[in-house]
Amino acid sequence: MIRLENVSKTYGSGAHAIQALKHVDLHVPKGSIHGVIGLSGAGKSTLIRCVNLLERPTTGSVQVDGEELTRLSGPSLNQARHQIGMIFQHFNLLASRSVYDNIALPLELVGMSKDAIQERVLPLLDLTGLADKADKFPAELSGGQKQRVAIARALSSRPKVLLCDEATSALDPQTTGSILELLKDINQQLGLTILLITHEMEVVKTICHRVGLISDGELVEEADVGDFFTAPRTQLGREFLNDFLELEPPGALVERLEAEPSANSHPVVRLAFSGDAVATPLVSRLARECGVDVSILQAKVESIQGRTLGLMIAELIGNSHDTRAALKYLEAHDLKVEVLGHVQRDA
Amino acid sequence: MSNAMLELILEATLETLYMVGIAGLIAAAAGIPLGVLLYVTRPGQILANPLTQKVLAIVTNVGRSIPFIILMVAIIPFTRLIAGSSIGTNAAIVPLTIAAIPFVARLVEGALNEVPPGLVEAAQSMGATPYQIITKVLLPEAKGGIINGMTITVVTLISYSAMAGAVGGGGLGDLGIRYGYNRFDPVVMLITVAILVVMVQGFQSLGDHLVRKADHK
Ligand SMILES: Nc1ncnc2c1ncn2[C@@H]1O[C@H](COP(=O)(O)OP(=O)(O)O)[C@@H](O)[C@H]1O
Numbered sequence: 001m002i003r004l005e006n007v008s009k010t011y012g013s014g015a016h017a018i019q020a021l022k023h024v025d026l027h028v029p030k031g032s033i034h035g036v037i038g039l040s041g042a043g044k045s046t047l048i049r050c051v052n053l054l055e056r057p058t059t060g061s062v063q064v065d066g067e068e069l070t071r072l073s074g075p076s077l078n079q080a081r082h083q084i085g086m087i088f089q090h091f092n093l094l095a096s097r098s099v100y101d102n103i104a105l106p107l108e109l110v111g112m113s114k115d116a117i118q119e120r121v122l123p124l125l126d127l128t129g130l131a132d133k134a135d136k137f138p139a140e141l142s143g144g145q146k147q148r149v150a151i152a153r154a155l156s157s158r159p160k161v162l163l164c165d166e167a168t169s170a171l172d173p174q175t176t177g178s179i180l181e182l183l184k185d186i187n188q189q190l191g192l193t194i195l196l197i198t199h200e201m202e203v204v205k206t207i208c209h210r211v212g213l214i215s216d217g218e219l220v221e222e223a224d225v226g227d228f229f230t231a232p233r234t235q236l237g238r239e240f241l242n243d244f245l246e247l248e249p250p251g252a253l254v255e256r257l258e259a260e261p262s263a264n265s266h267p268v269v270r271l272a273f274s275g276d277a278v279a280t281p282l283v284s285r286l287a288r289e290c291g292v293d294v295s296i297l298q299a300k301v302e303s304i305q306g307r308t309l310g311l312m313i314a315e316l317i318g319n320s321h322d323t324r325a326a327l328k329y330l331e332a333h334d335l336k337v338e339v340l341g342h343v344q345r346d347a
Numbered sequence: 348m349s350n351a352m353l354e355l356i357l358e359a360t361l362e363t364l365y366m367v368g369i370a371g372l373i374a375a376a377a378g379i380p381l382g383v384l385l386y387v388t389r390p391g392q393i394l395a396n397p398l399t400q401k402v403l404a405i406v407t408n409v410g411r412s413i414p415f416i417i418l419m420v421a422i423i424p425f426t427r428l429i430a431g432s433s434i435g436t437n438a439a440i441v442p443l444t445i446a447a448i449p450f451v452a453r454l455v456e457g458a459l460n461e462v463p464p465g466l467v468e469a470a471q472s473m474g475a476t477p478y479q480i481i482t483k484v485l486l487p488e489a490k491g492g493i494i495n496g497m498t499i500t501v502v503t504l505i506s507y508s509a510m511a512g513a514v515g516g517g518g519l520g521d522l523g524i525r526y527g528y529n530r531f532d533p534v535v536m537l538i539t540v541a542i543l544v545v546m547v548q549g550f551q552s553l554g555d556h557l558v559r560k561a562d563h564k
């Protein structure tokens with residue numbers, strides 16, 4: 001539904017040029033919710049704004065529903081934009097218009113009659129839970145209500161695609177949850193394809209099917225959400241995941257970590273396990289089958305897209321032969337194992 | 348005070364309102380579009396056009412920097428061409444209007460600048476044309492600021508009209524000078540000043556009321 005091919009975007013020129021996107025390829029299939037996550041300044045907004053050509057890519061191709069948008073301009077581009085809804089971090093509602101009239105705006109732009117507009121707007125007020133707010137003005141609404149109006153407005157032209165630029169970043173966690181639920185409903189009920197960008201793993205976890213990781217203008221990693229949360233392939237992906245899970249080895253331990261094993265040291269590992277592995281009585285089996293004691297330093301279990309994800313930081317205590325065997329055992333049972341370092345036994 | 352005097356005062360009041368009203372209307376009709384053009388041709392704006400923007404900016408700045416009293420004298424031939432004479436109430440309207448147009452344009456440009464850029468972006472994302480963005484987003488969202496600007500313009504025009512009156516344009520300024528200064532009648536002068544004060548107050552209150560109605564903030 002959305003296809004970006006080799007998209008690059010450079011702001012400015014000469015010595016002041018900033019390359020905000022570098023050769024980005026992205027494909028969002030019809031009906032899916034695709035997230036792009038990255039740190040501030042990574043190029044997320046630029047990426048999503050290239051999809052409806054609010055920013056024109058310097059090079060590359062942008063297709064929405066099979067139509068090459070970079071070839072369009074003026075009226076034909078406006079025409080294509082009616083098929084692409086967009087919501088923003090700061091809502092961007094017109095203060096001079098009531099809730100009803102804000103939602104009606106995209107329809108006024110295409111010259112729809114008042115009656116036809118009403119037939120579109122009323123069901124959207126219901127869908128977004130705003131039926132009693134039709135005559136209110138944006139200044140009278142909470143942040144969550146404003147974003148609901150923005151969503152209704154984006155949907156009024158019956159777009160094929162919805163773009164969300166940090167749509168929940170200005171909202172508190174509870175309101176974020178309800179807006180994400182609404183987006184999920186819309187995706188399921190209307191089959192709407194959603195591309196969203198965010199810097200919050202929580203958002204990705206809650207509604208995305210697939211996720212891309214953007215860093216310094218490059219898409220460095222792309223995966224199903226379940227895979228991304230169990231086994232990110234890049235260092236940045238792991239950092240996002242650790243921040244999200246708040247699973248870092250304790251500071252005192254970090255100071256003692258050594259990169260290389262020595263005579264009297266134990267490995268400290270980060271284990272990620274998903275699906276069936278969670279249910280396995282892992283710790284006791286390691287002790288029994290490898291003769292290794294597991295000292296759990298931190299552990300956490302999360303449910304992501306219906307998949308269970310467990311994370312653990314643990315010290316494997318035993319002689320070097322046995323701990324090596326234990327690591328092999330873990331890997332053989334589909335656990336992601338990362339050796340963080342080694343600690344001396346009696347430090 | 349004689350009836351004849353009262354009649355003179357009433358007539359002068361109406362003349363002032365007439366001069367200010369007509370000049371204000373024409374200045375709004377020309378100044379608002381000019382202000383919109385100044386704004387939308389800025390770099391990065393919906394109809395960005397550096398050359399047009401530069402020319403318009405220079406013209407408005409020149410217009411605004413000429414002192415009114417000099418403008419009035421300098422454009423006498425033009426005034427005569429438009430109004431058929433260089434003295435009288437109608438003649439006074441010409442320099443008043445010319446002075447007010449760039450004034451309005453800059454105030455409108457400033458009001459448009461207060462519209463959050465995100466709103467224009469949202470409209471663009473909906474496929475709005477530049478014309479639709481101006482009429483459905485920029486002007487309605489800047490309405491309060493524009494009314495505010497027009498109020499300032501009208502108040503300024505009232506004081507300019509007193510100046511115009513002094514050189515034969517009629518109105519309250521003319522009356523105040525003729526009777527108060529030349530014939531040394533302080534009562535008439537005080538009355539004209541009082542009427543001007545009430546007029547300014549009235550327009551300011553009306554403007555503030557309209558701004559409150561326009562702004563849903
Ligand atoms: N209009 C612009 N002009 C110049 N530089 C820009 C512009 N917009 C964004 N940038 C730069 O491009 C980079 C990516 O920005 P952005 O896409 O907004 O990142 P994000 O949304 O991930 O925070 C940043 O370095 C930013 O400063």
Ligand SMILES: [Mg+2]
Pocket residue numbers: 044045046166
């Ligand atoms: Mg951004």
